[in-house]
Amino acid sequence: MSKRYNLVFDGSIVEGENIEKVKKNTRTADGALILTNIESVPGKKIVEHFGLVSGSTIRAKHIGRDLMASLKNIIGGELKGYTELLNDSRRQAVDRMIDQAQQLGANAIVNIRFSTSSVAQGAAELYAYGTAVRVE
């Protein structure tokens, strides 16, 4: 059985047939707001601060993926299932953060930080937070 792997816009590797699904299920953060992880938006002036915005998501992989991962553990290397899981969840966390910022009327989020923690067996929490601002 041959599997196609394609490089998607954010560099994550997703199986060929799943690309459309991933694109549909996760909005891309690009374009909606300006996102940076520095304190300002270069070339633009911050006119208003709205405070902290954050988004988080907790995800677990189904048992089949866990089984595949433990098999892959014998020879080592990249666990594509987990990479994909974390990428999707992180994008969802960013999307939730963007939703929150848009409700406040912001058009940019600066100083974004990411953090990861494992809360339960086989589940991971992805958390993204930043400062919502309005730039001109």
Place this chain on the structure above:
Amino acid sequence: MNDLTIIITLIAIGYIAGTWAEKRHYRSIEKREREFLDLPTVSIKNVNIDDAKVKKAEIVYGGAVISVDYFKRILAGLRNIFGGAVKSYESLIDRARREALLRMKAMAPDATMIINVRIETSTIGRKSHKKSVACLEAFAYGTAIYLEE
């Protein structure tokens, strides 16, 4: 006796396939790193750039989950008894971080530079579980700056 055979087989598979896969991965990493040689990636925040020239600034990120092979895990387990540097895990962390950085760069191949790069590592999987998945996630993120020519 049967169990021992299984373990020895696993170690042999891990050693042979693992070494081969790691070499292949390193070749691929080095090839892609050469492609991105002209894209400056720095961890400082304030770069001397003319604000009027900035066309676009956006966040870029990339992550990779890498695990070690069975042979190296046994080696590390032995190392736990005597203590000292666990060399077999060094390549694991190195691979994960470089792969994450490359994926971050792949998100903005046309950028002038990537500033304020942060790399974060975390272990995922089940620690309490006996057969814990010894894998590690590296995640890199930064701000890509596009300048006008």
